[in-house]
Amino acid sequence: MSQGYSLLDEASLEGRNTFRVPARASVLADVICAEAIGDLFAYDLFSNGPLLVLGEGSNILFAGDWPGAALAIRAHAITVLHDEGEAARVRVDAGANWNDFVRWSLGHGFVGLENLSLIPGTVGAAPIQNIGAYGVEAGEFIQSVEAFDRQTGSMQRLDRAECGFGYRDSVFRRMPERWIVTAVEFELPRRREFRLDYAGVREELDRIGAEGTPRAAQVAEAICRLRTAKLPDPMVIGNAGSFFKNPVLAAADAHALAQRHPGLPVFASVDAGTRKLSAAWLIEACGWKGRRQGDAGVSDRHALVLVNHGRASGAQILALARRVAADVFARFGVALEPEPRIVGARWETPQ
Ligand code: FAD
Ligand code: EPU
Numbered sequence: 001m002s003q004g005y006s007l008l009d010e011a012s013l014e015g016r017n018t019f020r021v022p023a024r025a026s027v028l029a030d031v032i033c034a035e036a037i038g039d040l041f042a043y044d045l046f047s048n049g050p051l052l053v054l055g056e057g058s059n060i061l062f063a064g065d066w067p068g069a070a071l072a073i074r075a076h077a078i079t080v081l082h083d084e085g086e087a088a089r090v091r092v093d094a095g096a097n098w099n100d101f102v103r104w105s106l107g108h109g110f111v112g113l114e115n116l117s118l119i120p121g122t123v124g125a126a127p128i129q130n131i132g133a134y135g136v137e138a139g140e141f142i143q144s145v146e147a148f149d150r151q152t153g154s155m156q157r158l159d160r161a162e163c164g165f166g167y168r169d170s171v172f173r174r175m176p177e178r179w180i181v182t183a184v185e186f187e188l189p190r191r192r193e194f195r196l197d198y199a200g201v202r203e204e205l206d207r208i209g210a211e212g213t214p215r216a217a218q219v220a221e222a223i224c225r226l227r228t229a230k231l232p233d234p235m236v237i238g239n240a241g242s243f244f245k246n247p248v249l250a251a252a253d254a255h256a257l258a259q260r261h262p263g264l265p266v267f268a269s270v271d272a273g274t275r276k277l278s279a280a281w282l283i284e285a286c287g288w289k290g291r292r293q294g295d296a297g298v299s300d301r302h303a304l305v306l307v308n309h310g311r312a313s314g315a316q317i318l319a320l321a322r323r324v325a326a327d328v329f330a331r332f333g334v335a336l337e338p339e340p341r342i343v344g345a346r347w348e349t350p351q
Contacts, residue, residue: 055122207225
């Protein structure tokens with residue numbers, strides 16, 4: 001370990017993914033200090049072969065083994081770079097747990113991340129799909145991302161514009177084998193208006209007696225309560241949160257579909273010409289909520305969450321996902337796209 005990383009050959013990844021499906025990598029490196037990445041690349045397996053960067057495995061489905069090296073950044077320091085009273089610049093190592101960081105930020109009097117409470121995973125994975133919940137996205141607070149660029153073999157700093165954040169999207173997600181995120185720099189304000197418009201948030205604040213002018217910690221508590229009530233806990237039943245992205249359609253197409261299918265929720269999207277549909281609603285309307293094929297199932301609590309009832313393989317969960325997407329396409333003409341990264345198989349868009 002003195003070299004800043006540890007290596008394990010023929011590593012099992014079963015305990016490293018929240019679906020808890022079996023999978024292996026030829027070698028797994030746990031990197032304690034990011035400076036050691038350069039040394040690791042002296043090994044052919046890391047510099048030339050396929051490389052999987054793994055966080056806490058809460059947004060990945062192993063439909064097969066990983067045919068090469070895997071690497072996880074374990075450094076987790078939080079450092080205040082400068083603090084100008086109104087806001088501060090904070091640098092967080094990629095291996096820090098996201099929710100620990102959210103709690104740290106609230107505990108230090110910053111606001112903004114409260115709506116992103118309880119999202120599983122690491123800080124390093126947050127920019128990959130620009131994690132978001134309850135009307136807020138991490139990209140709003142990210143100033144820059146430090147990443148090792150496998151293409152040039154050097155460390156790079158990408159500012160927010162270069163990260164290309166979108167709904168569950170970024171340059172990192174589009175080029176998964178190129179970037180190893182080592183740290184993220186945030187700009188955290190001390191004052192900011194809360195975003196309370198997402199369905200259920202104000203009602204939950206009322207329930208905990210925090211209506212009127214809530215504090216950030218109370219907003220966080222309301223979000224945690226909503227999330228806990230809606231989403232199955234991966235510690236109890238294997239899952240990766242939403243399995244599909246909410247489909248984004250041209251506004252006219254979304255409204256035409258909603259007219260044909262009364263009750264279909266249509267949400268605003270960043271781009272004024274498009275609308276987001278509820279994938280959960282489409283799946284539930286096809287009768288999939290709570291159904292299972294062997295140990296692979298659709299959660300009975302939330303139709304967008306696929307679950308592992310026990311001994312499902314990743315390939316079986318993927319087969320179920322394909323059936324669900326095929327049914328949604330046949331009934332609504334809408335092609336669902338998976339949110340988690342799928343390893344060991346290709347996703348084919350239903351048509
Ligand atoms: P992993 O699952 O390990 O990796 C995910 C992807 O990021 C992979 O492609 C991986 O290669 C890449 N990656 C990870 N770390 C790095 C790195 N350091 N450098 C380069 N690439 C990297 N997501 C939301 O946006 N909003 C939610 O509300 C939400 N709710 C969830 C609820 C549950 C119960 C679960 C299980 C998941 C939920 N998710 C949600 C998805 C998940 O929490 C996020 O995508 C999270 O950021 C994944 O973090 P991770 O460390 O587990 O990443
Ligand atoms: N709905 C159903 N059936 C269900 C569940 C929901 O019809 O079983 C409908 C309801 O009409 C509800 C609507 O779907 O009003 C939206 O549901 P919810 O508020 O749970 O949000 P979501 O669109 O399903 C998205 C994110 C979540 C995030 C929440 C809150 C995506 C793909 N998912 O889910 O993120 O936590 O909003 O902001 O955008 C994740 O990415 O893993 C994730 C959990």
